[in-house]
Amino acid sequence: MQREKILEVKNLKTFFNTKDGVIKAVNGVNFDLEKGEILGIVGESGAGKSVTGFSLLRLIDPPGEILEGSIKFKGQDLMKINKRNMNKIRGKKISMIFQDPMASLNPVLTIGQQLIEVLQFHLNYSRKKARNRAVELLNMVGISSPEKRMKHYPNQLSGGMRQRVVVAIALASDPEVIIADEPTTALDVTIQAQIIGLMKNLIKDRQTSLIFITHDLALVSEIADRILVMYAGDIIEYGSKESIISNPAHPYTQGLINSIPVLDKDQKRLKQIKGLMPSPLDLPEGCKFRSRCSKKTDYCKNNDNKLKKINNNHYSTCSEAYQLQKELIAGVG
Amino acid sequence: MLIYTGKRIWQTLIVLFAVSIIVFIMININGDPVQTLLPPDAEPWAVEELRETLGLNKPLYVQYFNFIKNAIKGDMGISYYQQVPALRLVLERLPKTMELAVAAILISIIIAIPAGMYAAIKPESILSKLIMFSSLAGISLPTFLSGILLILIFAVNFSLLPSSGRGEIAQFLGIHSSLFTLDGLKHIIMPAATLGLYMVAMLIRLVRAGMQEVLKQDYILFTRAKGMPAKIVYIRHALKNTMIPVITVIGLQLGRLIAFSMITEKIFAWPGMGKLILDSINRLDRPVIMSYILIIAVLFAAINLVVDLLYYYFDPRIELG
Numbered sequence A: 001m002q003r004e005k006i007l008e009v010k011n012l013k014t015f016f017n018t019k020d021g022v023i024k025a026v027n028g029v030n031f032d033l034e035k036g037e038i039l040g041i042v043g044e045s046g047a048g049k050s051v052t053g054f055s056l057l058r059l060i061d062p063p064g065e066i067l068e069g070s071i072k073f074k075g076q077d078l079m080k081i082n083k084r085n086m087n088k089i090r091g092k093k094i095s096m097i098f099q100d101p102m103a104s105l106n107p108v109l110t111i112g113q114q115l116i117e118v119l120q121f122h123l124n125y126s127r128k129k130a131r132n133r134a135v136e137l138l139n140m141v142g143i144s145s146p147e148k149r150m151k152h153y154p155n156q157l158s159g160g161m162r163q164r165v166v167v168a169i170a171l172a173s174d175p176e177v178i179i180a181d182e183p184t185t186a187l188d189v190t191i192q193a194q195i196i197g198l199m200k201n202l203i204k205d206r207q208t209s210l211i212f213i214t215h216d217l218a219l220v221s222e223i224a225d226r227i228l229v230m231y232a233g234d235i236i237e238y239g240s241k242e243s244i245i246s247n248p249a250h251p252y253t254q255g256l257i258n259s260i261p262v263l264d265k266d267q268k269r270l271k272q273i274k275g276l277m278p279s280p281l282d283l284p285e286g287c288k289f290r291s292r293c294s295k296k297t298d299y300c301k302n303n304d305n306k307l308k309k310i311n312n313n314h315y316s317t318c319s320e321a322y323q324l325q326k327e328l329i330a331g332v333g
Numbered sequence B: 001m002l003i004y005t006g007k008r009i010w011q012t013l014i015v016l017f018a019v020s021i022i023v024f025i026m027i028n029i030n031g032d033p034v035q036t037l038l039p040p041d042a043e044p045w046a047v048e049e050l051r052e053t054l055g056l057n058k059p060l061y062v063q064y065f066n067f068i069k070n071a072i073k074g075d076m077g078i079s080y081y082q083q084v085p086a087l088r089l090v091l092e093r094l095p096k097t098m099e100l101a102v103a104a105i106l107i108s109i110i111i112a113i114p115a116g117m118y119a120a121i122k123p124e125s126i127l128s129k130l131i132m133f134s135s136l137a138g139i140s141l142p143t144f145l146s147g148i149l150l151i152l153i154f155a156v157n158f159s160l161l162p163s164s165g166r167g168e169i170a171q172f173l174g175i176h177s178s179l180f181t182l183d184g185l186k187h188i189i190m191p192a193a194t195l196g197l198y199m200v201a202m203l204i205r206l207v208r209a210g211m212q213e214v215l216k217q218d219y220i221l222f223t224r225a226k227g228m229p230a231k232i233v234y235i236r237h238a239l240k241n242t243m244i245p246v247i248t249v250i251g252l253q254l255g256r257l258i259a260f261s262m263i264t265e266k267i268f269a270w271p272g273m274g275k276l277i278l279d280s281i282n283r284l285d286r287p288v289i290m291s292y293i294l295i296i297a298v299l300f301a302a303i304n305l306v307v308d309l310l311y312y313y314f315d316p317r318i319e320l321g
């Protein structure tokens, strides 16, 4: 069944012009997001996940710049609309949740003020109506005595509570897409599970699409429908969760999976991927992972980094995968 | 809150006590008032007699003790020179200096906050560079120079503004001030600008630095991700966070402006405390000097208290204690 495409991202390039050189943080990525789906973006720190998320809302400040690409939201290219209309997309149609709930709420405004302003601005609610709705929202995200909490400042709430408030703000105007950038990384494990459960429930009811950004493949495999693996500004693998977890094509994804701790296996040691991601200032030609790759061949330095089809639900840039595919076809033929 | 205020008042009293000792000692090192009050060829017995009436013949600690005893009663002695209670003399001048300082602060706030914010939000624009250059110039320019320059330009060359005195006074809400008449405003604008120039320049830099820091915070990005328009992002979210250091500086500067208004008052013949204290220092009029310093100390303490309470308003994270 083909579902409606909410977001279609084509050739998105976001670079930072620093005094040391150009950082190619997001280097021409393509993906789409379907209605009601949860898309996980994984990759190690510095892969360009957050920059991708911010680019979708055009929240890139100098020295950063979105150089090219189109971001189609329900057919409308967000790269082509003006500032005022962009503000009507942000927080209303597409909202965002950040990593650190301690830092994402303004310390000098109350929870209520920060929630009410969204309702007033995006939905034109009266003060009273916005207040009532804000209390409902706090209740919905599982905050006890919401009336009282409305008057509290962020520092009077625990980290988990604050992230619930942030979720309430993100959901306030019933958006179609939520981008959650490591929303639970700063929280401890039990709270993490609660917040994820909460988000999953809330978006399921509303058919909201979710882009879930994390460095944690285990976490994303619990929540996502499809997974997108990023490495040094590129999407290197992309497909359904099942296919990626059971059949990872890219050696990097394989490495990520091998480094997940498994409880019932007696692992002496986790297999971490050796080496470091290349400096974003000085990216090599061809496959960027090849210096760390145990399966590299001569082909790798000429890799065009385009996603190659493995099957209808699975794409990867790795030539290994490409070769495999060719052999399969040859075998069949 | 009440306990906090009480505690602060107690601290203030200790500070005042310390100040009184220091001032008392300094004044005694600083020459003999009898010499300046009497003609140089006065008879020795006349000198003795005057010493006795002024209480200057007693040992220092007795003099200090008497001074404190009277001070608690609000009696700072009689001005040697003008023969009226010294405290009253200073208090009469206080509102005039306050009015000048308040005008200076208002001018600086009105100019510095928008200018500093603009320079932080659009650091690359030409206007921002101009603002920052002017503020550097403003910090470097000494008061006497900027005052005289203003007089030259606006009073001498263009004859737009009067260069001395307070102008017409009107009463509003029980306060007499030249801020309430057009003529008064014309009189106050140049001295207030002179007095406030340094502060404008410094506040611009402070607001800009503070705002730049705040704009980097996650909650600002989050507010933008919420789709809030610039007005809400910058004024409601960013400015309130920037105000904490700004309030401190405004508070401390208000004290400084009052305490160091002498040069400006002298240049513009403004009949405030600053002019009085300059004259009194020349005449070694101890009761007036002591009264002046006492008032300044009390003012500083009061301003600090108000600043602390304002902090609390601007930053609910701060615990009073």
Ligand SMILES: Nc1ncnc2c1ncn2[C@@H]1O[C@H](COP(=O)(O)OP(=O)(O)O)[C@@H](O)[C@H]1O
Pocket (backbone or CB within 6 Å): A016, A018, A023, A024, A025, A043, A044, A045, A046, A047, A048, A049, A050, A051, A052, A063, A064, A280
């Ligand atoms: N404001 C910025 N200025 C310069 N470089 C940046 C900025 N933001 C991100 N980058 C760079 O972009 C790359 C991708 O960053 P990011 O998207 O934050 O990674 P992550 O996948 O960990 O979220 C990194 O190399 C980072 O250094």
Ligand SMILES: [Mg+2]
Pocket (backbone or CB within 6 Å): A049, A050, A051, A181, A182
């Ligand atoms: Mg990140």
